Amino acid sequence: MEGSEELESSLLTQPWSSVCFGESTFLAKVLFRDTGYILLISDLRGVWYESADAEAVGQRSKVFRHLVRPLIQMNLALQHQVQELISLLLQKDAEIEDYRESGATLSRDRLRTEPFREEVFQQNFMAEFSPNVPEKTLGASGRYEGKIARNSERFKELTPNYNPDIIFKDEENTGADRLMTQRCKDRLNSLAISVMNQWPGVKLRVTEGWDEDGHHSEESLHYEGRAVDITTSDRDRNKYGMLARLAVEAGFDWVYYESKAHIHCSVKSEHSAAAKTGGCFPGRALATLEDGAQTPLWALRPGQRVLAMDGAGRPIYSDFLAFLDKEPRALTTFHVIETQEPPRRLVLTPTHLLFVAENASAPTTHFRPIFASLVHPGHFVLVVAEGGSLQPAEVVRVWDRRDVGAYAPLTRHGTLVVDGVVASCFALVQEQQLAQLAFWPLRLYHSLVGWPGVQGDGVHWYSGLLYRLGRLLLPPDSFHPLGISQAES
Numbered sequence: 417m418e419g420s421e422e423l424e425s426s427l428l429t430q431p432w433s434s435v436c437f438g439e440s441t442f443l444a445k446v447l448f449r450d451t452g453y454i455l456l457i458s459d460l461r462g463v464w465y466e467s468a469d470a471e472a473v474g475q476r477s478k479v480f481r482h483l484v485r486p487l488i489q490m491n492l493a494l495q496h497q498v499q500e501l502i503s504l505l506l507q508k509d510a511e512i513e514d515y516r517e518s519g520a521t522l523s524r525d526r527l528r529t530e531p532f533r534e535e536v537f538q539q540n541f542m543a544e545f546s547p548n549v550p551e552k553t554l555g556a557s558g559r560y561e562g563k564i565a566r567n568s569e570r571f572k573e574l575t576p577n578y579n580p581d582i583i584f585k586d587e588e589n590t591g592a593d594r595l596m597t598q599r600c601k602d603r604l605n606s607l608a609i610s611v612m613n614q615w616p617g618v619k620l621r622v623t624e625g626w627d628e629d630g631h632h633s634e635e636s637l638h639y640e641g642r643a644v645d646i647t648t649s650d651r652d653r654n655k656y657g658m659l660a661r662l663a664v665e666a667g668f669d670w671v672y673y674e675s676k677a678h679i680h681c682s683v684k685s686e687h688s689a690a691a692k693t694g695g696c697f698p699g700r701a702l703a704t705l706e707d708g709a710q711t712p713l714w715a716l717r718p719g720q721r722v723l724a725m726d727g728a729g730r731p732i733y734s735d736f737l738a739f740l741d742k743e744p745r746a747l748t749t750f751h752v753i754e755t756q757e758p759p760r761r762l763v764l765t766p767t768h769l770l771f772v773a774e775n776a777s778a779p780t781t782h783f784r785p786i787f788a789s790l791v792h793p794g795h796f797v798l799v800v801a802e803g804g805s806l807q808p809a810e811v812v813r814v815w816d817r818r819d820v821g822a823y824a825p826l827t828r829h830g831t832l833v834v835d836g837v838v839a840s841c842f843a844l845v846q847e848q849q850l851a852q853l854a855f856w857p858l859r860l861y862h863s864l865v866g867w868p869g870v871q872g873d874g875v876h877w878y879s880g881l882l883y884r885l886g887r888l889l890l891p892p893d894s895f896h897p898l899g900i901s902q903a904e905s
Contacts, residue, residue, distance in 0.1 A: 427454045466860075475853055486889065505532040533654070552635070556670040557642060557682040560635040566628060574626060574641045577601050581608045583621040583649050593625035596641040598745060599683045604644060607666035607681075611648065614662060619649040623678055643682040645674070667874045684743075696741055696765050696843075698750060699821025701834050704800075706733045713823040713834070714744065718862065718871075722825075723800070723833040725771075729780025731806055734827040737862040739871055740841070740879040741824040748822045751788045753797065755809035755837070760799045762837040763819060764788050769840035769848060771798050771831075776808045783808075785840050785848040798838040806838060824879075828859055844895055845886060854882055 427447040435444045435457070444457045452469040509532050522528055552559050564570045574595040577584075582604065584593045596604070608620040624645035627638040637643035646663070648655050653676055663671045663681045674680040699714035704723035716722070716736050724734035750763045753770070764770070766789035773783045773796045783798055791797070796808040825832055826841050830852040833839075842851035858878045886895075 424454060427456065464860075475849075486885075502532075508532075551637070551670045551672070551682060557637060558669075558684045560637065561640060561685055563639040564626070564628075564641060573597055575601055577604060579605050579608055581605075581612060581619055583619050584625070585621065585623045588629065590628075592628055593622055593644075595626040596644065597683065597685075600642055600644065602745070603663075603667045603681070603683055607646075607663055607668075610662040610666055611659070614658065615648065615650075615655065618655075621647045621649045621651075623647060637682045640685070642685065643680065645678040645680050647678050667872065669874070696743070696748065696768070696822035696824045697834050697839075698748070698763050698819035699744060699823050700819075701763060701823075703736075703825070704833055713825055714821060716823075716825055722827060724827050724829045724831040725780070725798070725806065725833070725838045726829055726831075729783070729798075729806065731800065731804060731833075732829060734829040734831070737826045737828060737859060738876060739823055740826050740876045741822065742871060742873050742876075743822040744873060745820065748820075749816055749818055751791075752813075752815050752817050753788065753791055753811055753837070754813040755797060755799060756812050758799060758801065758807075758809055758836075760797075760809060760836045762797075762835050762839065763817070764834070764839060765822070765843065767843040769842050769846065771838055771840065772796065773808060776810065778808070780806055783838075785842075785846060787843075787846060800833055800836050800838075809837075826855065826858070826876075830855070844883065845890070855879075 426449075427445060430445045430447055432443045432445050435442050442457050444455070446455045447453060450470065452467065452472070454467045455465070457464040512529075551557050562570075564574065575598055576591065576594045577596060578594065586593045604620070604622070611618060611620045622644050624632075624638060624643075626641040627636065630639075632638045646659065648659060656673065656676075656679055660671050660673050660679045663679060668681040669684050670682045672680040697713055700712050702710040703713055703716060704710055706721040711720075716739075718737060720736045721733040722736050724732055726732040726734075748765065751766050753762045753764075754760070762770075766787065768788045769785040770788050770791055771783035772786050772791055776796050778796070780798060783796075791811060792814060793811050795811045797811060798806045799809040801807045824841070824843070830841050830848065831838060832841055840848055840851075842848060842855075845851060855878070
């Protein structure tokens, strides 16, 4: 069987080829054999090297076959059906126009229709709702947490929005439509800027905000100040499809083209861990850089190398690629896991994966990933010892606390040392290897083209896509209980 050295020697004799990814051009050479493959890609400043044996290729093939390919097939089928519908409607409009030019008139005026506009239809169709999951699920705005009344303790969670670039309908004359959570306010203010840039002279208009009078359906997020209904100030319905898209780009966690009259937008809770799309750490938690310095997670930049653990259970410095979730202002409930000998304290959300063993004698490769919510005193986790090696430490205490900022870093190895404890980069599904394989395309993309500009707040589009696809293809018991859908109102 041809070994890795023979593969590398054979690769050196292969010619370089020019390949394009988007607008970027690279030089590449690749060698495939029955035993595996080797890939080299260069931008003349650095080189991306990857090799995989037949077993690794087989595992990736399973991910593509069971996750990626069904999504592509569904998308292609839907696009084909949409194009057929567009062609049919345009043909019908041409028929009607031909009848009209021949002198035909409608006998009943109520049957008159507006000409079909393909551009408006495409905008409205694509904006139906995003993400394509129910509103009160973990992948969108999260579960309903209870109505907020003016005399309740939670009323202080609402903040008024006096942005002069937003028109508030406020038909109750109580100022209720101006009250909302800070997260909702931030997204709304960002959207207001986008609206003015998109349509000069037009402003964002809010028709419904916080509801204290019970005018919405049961368990509506309007009762918590986490939802708004919006239009443009000119009430031009042809703009609403684009308005929905702008709302998604502004960071709303769920956007719904609810009716011809308005767009419905909502956000995650300010303080509920159940409303987090993935596992996270607080922003002030510390990662260790390659030079030994420690940096808070919020300050990480793509390309920095941070301490992590490789597949063989050894410490390694791994490239930080992106945040799978980034919520700088979120007040979140975290699990705190404390160890002794050596003493460490790790803070993370309950859905996050942590490497655990039942006893201290287990080798590092036998520490299995489990949800943080399942960790209890008597378990052993991996921590960084004085000399930089990894060693087990017994969990002596677990409790909850709130903290500001929630960050989910992704490294090339899918692991990260946070505050001296080894943790996974993944959450929700208790399958470290599957998650690492599923994020392989994203790792390759960042290796080739880097990160295009500053990453915005909220859930990374790729992790959101994988979550929605996983909900379609994986059984419900594959997910942490906080990832299971709540009943729709």
